Amino acid sequence: MNTIKELEALIAASVSPYHCIMASSKQLKDAGFKELPLSASWKLKKGESYYINVFDSSLIAFTVGENLTDTPSLRLAAAHTDWPCLKVKPSPELTSLDYGKLNVEVYGGPLLNTWFDRPLSMAGKVSVMGKSVMEPKTIFVDFARPIITVPSLAIHMNREANNGVPINAQVDMLPIITLIKDKLNQKDFFLHALAKEAGVSKEDILDYEIYVYSREAGDLLGLHDEFFSAPRLDNITSVHACLNAIIEAPCKEGIHAIALYDNEEIGSSTKQGAASAMTEHVLEKIYLSLGYTRETFLNGLLSGFLLSMDVAHAFHPNHGEKCDIKNQIVMGDGVAIKLAASQSYATDASSTGVIEGICRTNDIPYKKFSNRSDMRGGSTLGSISSALLTMRTVDVGVPMLAMHSARELMGTHDQAALVKLATEFFKA
Secondary structure (H helix, E strand, O other): OHHHHHHHHHHHHOOOHHHHHHHHHHHHHHOOOEEEOOOOOOOOOOOOEEEEEEOOOEEEEEEEOOOOOOOOOEEEEEEEOOOOEEEEEEEEEEEEOOEEEEEEEEEOOOOHHHHEOOOEEEEEEEEEEEEEOOEEEEEEEEOOOOOEEEOOOOOOOOOOHHHOOOOOOOOOOOOEEEEOOOHHHOOOHHHHHHHHHHOOOHHHEEEEEEEEEEOOOOEEEOOOOOEEEEOOHHHHHHHHHHHHHHHHOOOOOOEEEEEEEOOHHHOOOOOOOOOOOHHHHHHHHHHHHOOOOHHHHHHHHHOOEEEEEOOEEOOOOOOHHHOOOOOOOOOOOOEEEEOOOOOOOOOOHHHHHHHHHHHHHOOOOEEEEOOOOOOOOOOOHHHHHHHHHOOEEEEEEOEEEOOOOOOEEEEOOHHHHHHHHHHHHHHO
């Protein structure tokens, strides 16, 4: 259960992608990793470990082997730091009679109905004036208490509520945050509250990125604690595995690295996403800083291996017809190796063989997973990264139910299997 307790602690800390990176950075720093600036010259040493904060919501960490070869091997594990949710818009204050509401937009593809009637909070970052207009100061905030909720409409006023009534994101998903008693404050009640949390005056705020998150803690479920229910399992489960693996696995002759990307849930096409050139640039800087040529870097890249980690769809006991007729996985089965002919999961026979060999050698439970042939499944950062980095790739993850819900469900022991796979991947 220690693995689940560690996961639960990371989930509780990761209330926004920015806070996920802060929590990850602290864990790495406590383990002896040294922080490097993204846009400066590096002086790397053999046997040392480093991490780079990439625009506050992504991170790359790596360990340099003690006995590097002429062409150091490269192993990379990746996950994403974001999840489907609601995000506060600019000038969000709205009023309806005496209710103060927030104008929000949908981030990614959440199950919207699961966000109703829950205790919700907000976290993110605030930009204020700094020493230079080109370098504004960033302040990270977390209201850290239930402060908003999205009330559902009573069934007496919506008799078809249990028959699949559509949810309008602009109408139905606006959370209430206050009662307006002072009409003078009805135009800036959110900005005033945000400024108070940031410790600045509201006039100093230039911009913000604030996410809505569930305040609920994780819980063990089942007659024998077989299940773990919590917010943000997609994809903090994989972030947790990446961090544990890079810290615990010894690095001798090559380079071990992890990439924690933001914006996977909206397509990854951002400067800090998996579809950017960021990872390749950072990896090239590592090789060049160690005195290798660009050709050596390209050789390491082309012979490298990426373990892409994101959650998988477990067999649903009430909707078994939604799964493939053969390639199913149940919570508790261990790690899912995800395959798709469309290459939405970047897995082929050769790369799958590597991961299967690691699992069999180290007694790591696993099963292969495919979606129904007549149903389009989800995709992840593996296919995007493998196309850009041109390296062998396998997509794996823990099987789960209620994916993209405000609260998701996984098998308790599957997290330990994922952590062990990531760790043994670096050791192999």
